[in-house]
Amino acid sequence: MNKVDWTLINFPLSLAPMVGLSHIVLREIIQSYMPADALTIWPSEMLNSRRVPGENLATTPETLKLANETYYVPQILGNEEKPIQETIKKLQQWGAHGIDINMGCPVQKALKHNYGVALMGDIEYAAGVVRMAAESSVLPVSVKLRAIESQQSDVDLIRFVGRLIEAGAGWICLHPRVPSQQRRGVADWEQIKLLKQAVNVPIIGNGDIQTAADVWRMKNQTGCDLVMAGRALAARPWMAAQIADDMGFNVGFVPRTKQEEGHEYGLCLLKFIQLSRKYFGESLALRKINFYLRMTTPWLEFGHSLIGLGHKAKSTQELEMNVIDFFKYNHQMSERTELRL
Numbered sequence: 001m002n003k004v005d006w007t008l009i010n011f012p013l014s015l016a017p018m019v020g021l022s023h024i025v026l027r028e029i030i031q032s033y034m035p036a037d038a039l040t041i042w043p044s045e046m047l048n049s050r051r052v053p054g055e056n057l058a059t060t061p062e063t064l065k066l067a068n069e070t071y072y073v074p075q076i077l078g079n080e081e082k083p084i085q086e087t088i089k090k091l092q093q094w095g096a097h098g099i100d101i102n103m104g105c106p107v108q109k110a111l112k113h114n115y116g117v118a119l120m121g122d123i124e125y126a127a128g129v130v131r132m133a134a135e136s137s138v139l140p141v142s143v144k145l146r147a148i149e150s151q152q153s154d155v156d157l158i159r160f161v162g163r164l165i166e167a168g169a170g171w172i173c174l175h176p177r178v179p180s181q182q183r184r185g186v187a188d189w190e191q192i193k194l195l196k197q198a199v200n201v202p203i204i205g206n207g208d209i210q211t212a213a214d215v216w217r218m219k220n221q222t223g224c225d226l227v228m229a230g231r232a233l234a235a236r237p238w239m240a241a242q243i244a245d246d247m248g249f250n251v252g253f254v255p256r257t258k259q260e261e262g263h264e265y266g267l268c269l270l271k272f273i274q275l276s277r278k279y280f281g282e283s284l285a286l287r288k289i290n291f292y293l294r295m296t297t298p299w300l301e302f303g304h305s306l307i308g309l310g311h312k313a314k315s316t317q318e319l320e321m322n323v324i325d326f327f328k329y330n331h332q333m334s335e336r337t338e339l340r341l
Contacts, residue, residue: 004071004098004140006171006202009226010039013215013243016206016230017043017075017100017144020291024064025275026234029268031066033241035249040226041071041204046102049078053086057094061280061288065095073098075144079129085136092139098170099137101130103145123160127167134168144173144206147191157191158198165201173204173228193222204228210336212242235296236333238264258332265300266327269293270320277316285316298337 015022015030022045031042045062057063065072074091076099078084088099103126134141143164148156161172176191187207196203205224209215210232218227233239238255245254255264272292276285290310297303306326313319 002070002097003138004041004073004170006225008039009041009071010037011035011240011243012040012219012227013233013240014041014204014226014228015043015233016228017046017102018230018234019046020288021045021231021234021295023061023288024066024279025272025288026237026292027069028066028275029271030233030237030240031069032271033238033244033251035244035251038240038244038249039070041073041098042069043100044072044074047074047076047087047091049076049080049083049087052076052090053083057090061284063091063094064279071097073100073142075100075102076133077102079125081132081136084129084132088133088136088139092137096139098140098142099133100142100144100173101133101169103143123163126160127163130164130167130169140170141168142171142173143169144175144204147174147176147178147188154191154194157194161195161199165199169201171202171204171225172199173206175206177207189218189222192218192224196223196225202226206230209233212239212246215239215243216246231295232299234292235299236261236265237268258334259330261333262301262331263327265296265333266323266331269306269323273316273320273323282316286310286313286319289316289319299333301332301334 011034015027022043027042047062055063063074072095074096076084076087078087091099130141130143148160164172172195174192174195176188189205189207192203192205202225204226205218205222206228209218209227209229215227215229218224229239241251241254242256244251255261273285273289276288280288293307293310297306300306309322309326310319313322
């Protein structure tokens with residue numbers, strides 16, 4: 001069984017685990033822009049540990065994976081020992097290479113079960129969940145978390161993360177916004193730098209990554225081991241090609257200008273439609289595509305019109321034709337959007 005080995009990771013960018021987005025379709029598209037020997041971590045969507053034990057992972061949309069997917073690290077949500085144990089056992093058999101625990105989700109649905117960021121309210125409670133997972137797994141366990149809401153000093157963050165590491169966390173991903181910020185405000189990258197300097201496990205930085213330049217800026221400013229991007233990478237999967245090109249890999253044509261990126265978004269969207277139909281079937285594919293449009297078109301000129309076309313389409317074939325017509329005209333992508341990431 002392959003496990004995540006940080007000495008082999010050679011690509012600085014990773015996709016963030018996002019509900020409704022970090023599925024097999026988006027991962028396949030992003031990977032198509034990467035060099036064949038590039039190695040990074042690939043998350044699943046957030047998986048509820050109460051549900052996974054009763055699911056068929058080969059047919060459940062959230063757990064579908066590519067046959068050759070390396071370093072597949074499903075993210076689980078939960079706080080109860082038996083469901084966590086059963087979920088991890090099933091994911092190990094399914095071919096996971098690591099397990100990530102969600103301590104960063106601030107939505108009410110997670111909070112009412114003491115899932116997600118609610119785990120951060122009690123350091124021993126959070127450490128106990130990590131211990132449950134680590135003792136249940138032959139795979140490395142990681143934690144994705146936010147900044148601590150009640151943090152009084154840097155020492156609080158270091159102490160909290162230190163307990164997670166003592167409990168068995170093999171690496172940490174930090175999105176340095178407090179839960180009450182949701183996606184508002186600016187991510188405090190200094191906290192990522194602080195963690196990297198204070199602990200001896202790999203640190204992934206997350207938050208406010210919209211361009212390839214942001215990836216390098218976070219790497220340089222924080223020293224983090226890996227940079228994680230969410231909606232912006234979903235919107236411009238070719239960011240992976242831009243990073244590879246920056247590193248000296250020969251990846252062919254790389255979109256760089258606003259016009260080139262606008263054209264590439266259209267090509268990616270067509271591929272997204274085709275792969276969604278292949279993996280999800282007609283009805284679910286339409287819902288997945290429309291969600292993708294809502295999350296990614298803020299970067300696209302006249303993106304609101306494309307959302308409208310998606311809602312009007314009665315089939316993926318009709319949507320495909322609408323997209324082809326829409327991109328007969330030149331469109332541009334903005335480098336940045338006010339949508340917080």
